[in-house]
Every structure is written in structure tokens, then in C-alpha cells.
Amino acid sequence: MDNLKQKLSAYKKHPGSLVVMLLVMFASLITFLVLFFLVIYILAKGIPHLKPSLFSFTYTSENVSLMPALINTIIMTLLSLLIAVPFGIFSAIYLIEYASKKNKFVSIIRITTETLTGIPSIIYGLFGMLFFVTKLQWGFSILAGAFTLAIMILPLIMKTTEEALKSVPDSFREGSFGLGAGKLRTVFRIVLPSAIPGILAGIILAVGRIVGETAALIYTAGTVTKIPKGVMESGRTLAVHMYNLSSEGLYMDQAYATAVVLLVLVLGINTLSGFIAKKLTKERS
Amino acid sequence: MKRKTYLIISLLIALVFLSGCGQSEKFDSSNDITIVSREEGSGTRGAFVELLNVVQKKKNKDIDMITLEAQITNSTAVTMTTVAEDEYAIGYISLGSMNSQVKALEVDGVPISEANIVSGDYKISRPFNIVTKEGTENPAREDFIRFVLSEQGQKVVGEAGYIPLKDTVPYKPQTVKGKVVVGGSSSVAPVMEKMIEAYQRVNKGAQVELQATDSTTGATAVTEGGYDIGMLSREVKDSEKKQGLVPQVMAIDGIAIIVNQLNDIDGLSSDAIREVYLGNDLTWDEVMK
Amino acid sequence: MKEKIMKGVFLFAACASILAVGLICYFLLVNGIPGMAKIGVGKFLGGKIWRPNNDEFGILPMIVGSLYVTAGAIIFGVPIGILTSVFMAKYCPKTIYRPLKTAIELLSGIPSVVYGFFGLVVLVPFVRNVGRSLGLGGNGSSIFTASLLLGMMILPTIIGVTESAIRAVPAAYYEGALALGATHEGAVFKVVLPAAKSGVVAGVVLGIGRAIGETMAVIMVAGNQARLPNGIFRGIRTLTANIVLEMGYATDLHREALIATGVVLFVFILAINVSVSLLNRRGQNG
Numbered sequence: 001m002d003n004l005k006q007k008l009s010a011y012k013k014h015p016g017s018l019v020v021m022l023l024v025m026f027a028s029l030i031t032f033l034v035l036f037f038l039v040i041y042i043l044a045k046g047i048p049h050l051k052p053s054l055f056s057f058t059y060t061s062e063n064v065s066l067m068p069a070l071i072n073t074i075i076m077t078l079l080s081l082l083i084a085v086p087f088g089i090f091s092a093i094y095l096i097e098y099a100s101k102k103n104k105f106v107s108i109i110r111i112t113t114e115t116l117t118g119i120p121s122i123i124y125g126l127f128g129m130l131f132f133v134t135k136l137q138w139g140f141s142i143l144a145g146a147f148t149l150a151i152m153i154l155p156l157i158m159k160t161t162e163e164a165l166k167s168v169p170d171s172f173r174e175g176s177f178g179l180g181a182g183k184l185r186t187v188f189r190i191v192l193p194s195a196i197p198g199i200l201a202g203i204i205l206a207v208g209r210i211v212g213e214t215a216a217l218i219y220t221a222g223t224v225t226k227i228p229k230g231v232m233e234s235g236r237t238l239a240v241h242m243y244n245l246s247s248e249g250l251y252m253d254q255a256y257a258t259a260v261v262l263l264v265l266v267l268g269i270n271t272l273s274g275f276i277a278k279k280l281t282k283e284r285s
Numbered sequence: 286m287k288r289k290t291y292l293i294i295s296l297l298i299a300l301v302f303l304s305g306c307g308q309s310e311k312f313d314s315s316n317d318i319t320i321v322s323r324e325e326g327s328g329t330r331g332a333f334v335e336l337l338n339v340v341q342k343k344k345n346k347d348i349d350m351i352t353l354e355a356q357i358t359n360s361t362a363v364t365m366t367t368v369a370e371d372e373y374a375i376g377y378i379s380l381g382s383m384n385s386q387v388k389a390l391e392v393d394g395v396p397i398s399e400a401n402i403v404s405g406d407y408k409i410s411r412p413f414n415i416v417t418k419e420g421t422e423n424p425a426r427e428d429f430i431r432f433v434l435s436e437q438g439q440k441v442v443g444e445a446g447y448i449p450l451k452d453t454v455p456y457k458p459q460t461v462k463g464k465v466v467v468g469g470s471s472s473v474a475p476v477m478e479k480m481i482e483a484y485q486r487v488n489k490g491a492q493v494e495l496q497a498t499d500s501t502t503g504a505t506a507v508t509e510g511g512y513d514i515g516m517l518s519r520e521v522k523d524s525e526k527k528q529g530l531v532p533q534v535m536a537i538d539g540i541a542i543i544v545n546q547l548n549d550i551d552g553l554s555s556d557a558i559r560e561v562y563l564g565n566d567l568t569w570d571e572v573m574k
Numbered sequence: 575m576k577e578k579i580m581k582g583v584f585l586f587a588a589c590a591s592i593l594a595v596g597l598i599c600y601f602l603l604v605n606g607i608p609g610m611a612k613i614g615v616g617k618f619l620g621g622k623i624w625r626p627n628n629d630e631f632g633i634l635p636m637i638v639g640s641l642y643v644t645a646g647a648i649i650f651g652v653p654i655g656i657l658t659s660v661f662m663a664k665y666c667p668k669t670i671y672r673p674l675k676t677a678i679e680l681l682s683g684i685p686s687v688v689y690g691f692f693g694l695v696v697l698v699p700f701v702r703n704v705g706r707s708l709g710l711g712g713n714g715s716s717i718f719t720a721s722l723l724l725g726m727m728i729l730p731t732i733i734g735v736t737e738s739a740i741r742a743v744p745a746a747y748y749e750g751a752l753a754l755g756a757t758h759e760g761a762v763f764k765v766v767l768p769a770a771k772s773g774v775v776a777g778v779v780l781g782i783g784r785a786i787g788e789t790m791a792v793i794m795v796a797g798n799q800a801r802l803p804n805g806i807f808r809g810i811r812t813l814t815a816n817i818v819l820e821m822g823y824a825t826d827l828h829r830e831a832l833i834a835t836g837v838v839l840f841v842f843i844l845a846i847n848v849s850v851s852l853l854n855r856r857g858q859n860g
Contacts, residue, residue, distance in 0.1 A: 024759075038692055061478045091587040094584035094585055116591055118786075121787065182577060184577050205682070205734070213685070214687055215790060219502075225495070234494070242688070243790070247471050250382060262683075326627075357800070524826060
């Protein structure tokens with residue numbers, strides 16, 4: 001209570017601070033109200049239509065099952081990460097640990113990564129269709145979709161990994177060198193493990209983008225509603241499933257139910273990765 | 286104290302939202318019409334413009350003249366939601382997507398119905414086409430197309446709310462093996478989906494896969510070999526026919542002119558609809574005069 | 575030896591982004607430039623009328639539209655985003671931090687189609703009623719609505735990056751300012767936030783990128799009229815909307831014109847990135 005009084009008297013002396021504080025509170029309130037509205041809206045529209053038949057393993061126009069799409073989403077996410085994460089982490093390692101800061105080549109890489117960040121997903125979709133689907137003749141396939149998405153999330157993973165690597169204190173590296181470890185050993189044994197929570201945060205962001213992506217996938221992975229037998233087959237993710245259900249206005253209820261499942265999925269991924277990050281940091285300290 | 290401020294602010298915001306949403310006034314015909322249209326190149330729009338003559342002659346070519354003030358969307362769901370929420374809106378959608386959220390107008394005194402479309406009294410309709418590539422062989426594809434055009438296949442068309450073809454023959458299952466990829470227009474996809482399910486019930490040998498994209502992707506993918514059958518909700522263009530595409534009508538779809546349930550008007554003449562979409566009549570008063 | 579090989583591997587990985595941009599540039603240009611040349615660059619970029627069936631391909635309205643909507647999103651999204659991230663980093667009680675953070679992460683995982691329908695069903699009627707009762711007309715699908723929705727959509731991006739930038743500022747800055755007699759607010763806004771400037775700018779730029787590039791949600795609430803804007807309560811079409819709306823059905827020159835629209839969008843984003851990195855460089859030197 002005293003604390004509060006103290007604060008209040010401080011604000012009395014500095015009315016400007018009070019205004020700023022109120023602004024901050026107001027802005028956050030807006031953010032969380034918007035969020036609240038959005039989530040309530042989705043839940044209210046979707047939950048009444050969540051039926052067990054939505055989760056059967058084969059899709060028909062009768063049950064409008066989202067199970068194949070759910071499985072496809074997981075496959076698509078894993079595959080895209082499998083392609084993008086090594087590339088992203090390795091290039092971040094190169095930029096931070098190997099390249100000299102004033103290198104021309106480095107600045108080119110930076111400009112291209114920033115360009116990739118800014119490219120709208122519809123352009124990725126067009127490119128994926130022109131290159132992977134048509135030029136390489138992969139057809140509409142999980143593989144074409146995963147590669148397109150991998151390019152899309154590459155800059156995100158690079159950027160967050162770079163930041164994570166930067167935040168590892170130089171004393172760690174110097175210590176490792178001092179103990180006679182080589183550069184490679186230092187990077188893999190000392191620097192990278194300390195940077196894992198940061199990298200993981202980047203991967204979560206990437207997963208969020210993959211799960212929510214529609215425009216880039218319609219033209220690359222196609223919209224087949226079956227569980228694919230291989231990576232060369234077409235399949236739709238949950239977001240694409242939702243887009244397709246909603247576009248003709250015939251299955252709006254199921255579309256909202258799909259949105260609920262998507263929300264739960266994103267929430268699940270976030271919790272899981274938060275848990276992993278905590279565990280990892282604890283083990284190290 | 287802090288909690289109180291929170292409470293007051295959230296109440297205020299809720300109030301603003303409620304006052305914004307809660308105003309459902311009576312239909313006031315002096316208001317501007319909200320014109321909703323599909324995008325250029327859409328099969329639905331093409332048929333709508335052609336049949337209602339929303340065009341201007343230029344060098345022997347009819348030019349689509351839908352007013353630039355019209356709100357454009359590429360989705361039937363958005364058209365319907367807009368019309369269902371806005372008392373002053375008008376739009377057009379495929380008959381198969383029609384539901385009770387919105388009101389379908391009579392055109393020139395004729396209500397939209399299967400019988401009226403078949404008899405030709407209701408004039409705004411268009412074909413759903415399937416295309417294949419000339420000179421390619423695929424027994425499973427031929428068998429599936431036979432089913433689509435058969436009595437059983439056309440029954441599916443009718444049940445989905447579209448107009449079936451006349452004079453069809455029954456389908457006899459044949460033993461075929463192979464995979465058929467059908468893809469294209471998202472307007473055709475819902476009925477095609479039911480079609481494939483019906484087909485797979487009588488013939489389990491062939492695998493039929495559906496890709497809902499759009500008419501043009503459907504046509505290009507057939508030319509390039511990605512799909513075996515393309516679905517087009519518009520006429521096939523000459524440039525596409527030159528690339529070896531063979532069209533085949535699989536169903537007829539009526540186009541419903543829709544307005545809000547609160548709208549007093551139940552029907553319009555085709556001239557009146559035309560004036561609205563040309564941007565000449567701006568309010569419902571002007572339409573009704 | 576192993577060191578050398580691995581260095582090569584890292585270098586190779588680093589080249590991936592260059593390769594990707596190269597490929598994207600190549601495929602867009604090869605497919606887009608011929609169309610632009612056929613139409614005429616001046617007619618294409620400066621033309622005010624877009625009627626593909628009439629062979630009129632002017633995308634000036636869409637360029638202006640993208641600018642308007644993005645500017646609107648910045649006005650709504652950036653101040654709220656930055657203030658919220660300040661709240662998260664410097665005000666938020668520990669007990670509710672985790673749920674709030676999760677909520678924001680959740681916000682970034684919601685597909686844009688969902689935002690679009692939310693906008694269509696909640697924001698559009700709201701703006702329509704406000705517009706009509708103020709006598710400004712319009713039907714709710716407008717520049718204003720699109721800006722509002724985009725402002726919402728870029729919040730998680732801005733908050734995420736800005737918050738971590740604020741957290742990266744050494745605690746000594748904040749404590750030092752307090753010791754010199756500054757209030758909590760003074761310390762945060764005059765010392766910590768300026769120190770986190772480059773991170774904040776990065777977050778805002780990412781947000782702007784998302785706003786320009788957003789498609790699926792914008793086409794549901796912007797009205798998509800392909801003409802120059804005539805009021806913030808009236809509709810407008812953006813560059814991305816132009817591509818998505820018509821790509822599906824377009825053929826021949828129309829299709830090329832749409833890919834050319836993509837090229838323009840691409841150049842747009844390139845220009846933003848280059849100018850930001852120039853600004854950053856000047857900031858670092860000065």
C-alpha cells in the first residue's frame with residue numbers, strides 16, 4: 001500500500017509521467033481487448049460446430065473432416081523446418097562467427113535476407129508455381145509447398161539465430177579458445193547451445209507463419225483433401241482447408257471449427273516450445 | 286483504484302462497440318446502393334455482364350462496364366456476407382451457393398428456379414465446363430467423364446442445386462485402373478466433390494483426386510499435364526482451344542441477383558439491374574422510380 | 575581440414591538467400607517485364623484506369639491504395655504496438671506476463687483468413703454505421719477498415735521485436751536514469767527506448783512489410799475498387815489484392831500485367847529495405 005502511495009505522489013509531482021503511464025496502459029488495454037474479441041469471436045463461432053465427425057481420417061463432403069488437413073499441416077511444418085532450419089542456422093553462424101563485419105559479401109547477404117522478409121506471400125506463391133511446380137515439374141505437391149515455405153521462413157530463422165548468437169558473450173568464445181578448442185568446436189559446443197532459446201523462439205515464429213499461410217500454398221501444394229502417401233502428392237494444410245471451405249460460402253460453420261483447431265494447435269506449439277526452452281536453459285545452468 | 290479505471294475504460298469501449306453494432310434502422314431507400322461485384326475475369330461476372338448487357342460497344346467488342354465504384358470480391362462467401370449485413374447492398378452469386386441469409390430477386394418478373402432456367406424464362410445462367418487435352422489417352426479419365434455425363438452423374442448435379450443436362454444415358458461400371466486428377470474453378474469444385482464421391486461408390490478401380498484452384502489454373506494445368514480434367518466456370522477462350530483443350534458442358538448454373546432481407550424490393554427488371562451496375566442509378570429511390 | 579569443409583558449408587548456406595532472391599527476381603522479371611513493355615511503362619504505372627477486358631492496364635490507383643492502407647496501418651499499429659511492448663517489458667506484473675505473452679504469440683499464428691472474416695463481420699458493419707451516422711457515406715469496406723485491421727495484424731510482429739529490443743538494453747541504463755532522479759516513465763521513454771532504437775525500427779519495418787504484403791485479409795475488407803481513393807470511408811484496391819483477385823481467372827496479357835504488378839510490389843519492398851538500411855548506416859556513422 002505504501003508503495004502505491006509513493007507512486008501516486010511521484011505521479012503528482014510529474015504529471016507528464018502520469019499521462020505517459022496512462023497512455024501505455026490504454027494502448028495495452030486496446031491490444032488485449034482486440035485479442036480477446038478475436039479469440040472469443042472464433043471460439044463462439046467455431047466451438048458449437050466441433051463434432052467428432054470433423055476428425056475422421058477420410059474426408060467426404062458429408063463429414064467435412066479436417067483430420068487429413070491437420071496431418072498435412074504437421075507434415076508440411078516439419079518438412080519446411082527440416083529444409084530451412086539448417087540453412088538458416090548455418091548462414092547465421094557464417095555471418096556472425098566467420099565473416100568479417102565489413103565484408104561486401106555479408107552486406108549483400110543482409111540485403112537479400114531483408115528483401116526475402118519483405119516479399120508478400122502471394123509472390124512466393126507465384127514464384128513457387130512458376131519454379132517448383134512448373135519448371136522443376138514437381139506438380140502440386142507437399143515438396144513444392146515445403147520448399148516455397150522454407151524460402152519464406154529462411155530470413156526469419158536467420159535473423160533470430162543471428163540475434164541469439166550475438167547475445168552470447170564474447171567471453172564464452174574466448175574461454176573456449178583459451179582452453180584450446182578450435183573454432184568449429186567452440187561454435188557447436190559453446191556458442192550454439194547458449195543460443196538455443198533464441199533460435200527456438202525464431203522457430204516458433206516460423207511455425208506460426210507456416211501454420212497460418214494460405215496464399216503461398218494454394219499455388220504450390222494444391223488442395224487435395226487426402227492424407228498424402230508421399231512428398232510428391234498434393235495436400236492442403238488447415239489454413240488452406242479453411243480458405244477453401246469459406247470461399248464458396250457452403251461450409252462456413254466447419255470453417256470456423258477449423259479455426260478453433262488451428263488456434264489450439266498454435267497454442268499447443270507455443271506451450272510446448274516454451275517448455276522445451278525452459279528445460280534447456282535449466283539444464284545448462 | 287486502478288481496477289476501477291480499468292473497469293470504466295473497458296465499459297466505455299464496450300459501449301462504443303455496441304452503439305456501433307446495434308443500429309439496425311429501417312430500410313431507407315434514399316441511401317446509396319452498395320454494389321457488390323466479382324472480379325474481372327471471373328466466370329460468374331463474365332456471364333452476368335454478358336447476359337444483362339452491362340457493356341459498351343467498342344470496335345465491335347463488348348467491353349465490361351461495371352462501375353468502378355462497385356465493391357469487388359473474389360469470394361462468394363464475402364459477397365453473401367456483405368449483402369446479408371448491409372441493408373443497401375446488391376450482389377450476384379451462383380445458384381448452388383444460395384441460402385436464406387439473403388433474398389434472391391425476380392428478374393423481369395421471373396423468380397430463379399430450376400424450371401425457369403431450363404425453360405429459358407430466367408435468363409442469367411452459365412455453363413460449367415470440363416476440359417481435357419486433345420490427343421491424350423487415359424481410360425480412367427474417359428470412364429469418369431462418362432459417369433459425369435450419365436444419368437447418375439447428372440442426378441448428383443441436380444441434388445447439389447445446379448441444373449443437370451437433359452437426355453442422359455445410364456452409366457455402367459467398367460473395370461478401369463489409374464489415377465485421374467481433376468482441378469480448376471472453385472465454383473465447380475463443390476459439385477465435383479460430390480460427383481467424385483458418387484463415382485468412387487460405383488467404381489473403386491480408378492483414383493480420382495480433386496484440386497480446387499480456379500478456372501485459369503485449371504486450363505493451364507491441363508495444357509501442361511498437371512491435371513487430367515480441368516474445371517472451368519466460364520467459357521473456354523479461343524487461345525485455350527488453340528492449345529488443344531476440348532471443352533464439355535457438365536452442368537448449368539443459374540446466377541441469382543441477391544439483396545438484403547430487409548430490402549423492400551422483390552424483383553427488378555434487367556434494365557434496372559443494368560443501370561445499377563453501370564453506376565447510373567445510385568440510390569434505391571432512383572431504382573424504384 | 576574439417577574446419578575448412580564446415581566453413582564451406584556455412585558459406586554455402588549463407589548463399590541460399592542470395593540464390594533464392596536471384597531466382598525470384600529472375601522468374602518475376604522474365605514473366606512480368608514483357609507484359610509491362612507491351613502495355614507501355616508509363617501507361618502501366620501512371621494509368622488511372624484498370625479495365626483488363628478493355629486492354630486498359632493502369633495500376634496507379636493500386637499503388638496509391640497500397641500507400642494509403644499501409645500508412646493507415648502504421649498510424650494505428652505502430653504507437654499501440656510500441657506502447658504495448660513497453661508495457662510488456664517494463665510494467666507488466668510477473669504473474670500475468672506469461673499468459674499475455676502467449677496470447678500475443680497466438681495472435682501471430684492466426685491465419686489471415688480468420689482476420690479477414692473477423693474484419694468482415696465485426697469491423698465492416700461497425701465502420702459502416704459510424705460512417706453513415708457521421709454522414710460520410712461508404713459501406714464499411716474502406717481504407718479506414720483495412721487500416722484498422724492491418725494495424726491489428728501487425729501488432730504481434732511489432733510487439734515481439736520491440737519487446738526483445740527493450741529487454742536487450744542493459745539494466746544499468748534504466749537504473750542509472752532512476753538514480754539521477756528520473757521517474758519510471760522518464761527512464762523508460764527517455765533512456766531505454768532511445769537505446770533500443772535500432773530494434774524498434776526493425777520491428778516497425780517488419781510490420782510495414784507485413785502490412786504491404788498482406789492479402790487475404792485485406793481483400794475482404796477494403797472494397798477493392800480499382801480507382802483513385804475518394805475518402806477514407808470509401809474503398810480502395812491494393813497491389814496485392816489486385817494480384818490475388820484476378821490471377822485465378824486471368825489469361826494472356828492480363829496475366830502478364832498481374833505478374834508485372836507483382837514486380838512493382840517487389841520493387842516497392844526493395845526500395846523500403848534499401849532506404850531503411852541506408853538510414854541505419856547513417857545512424858551508425860553519425
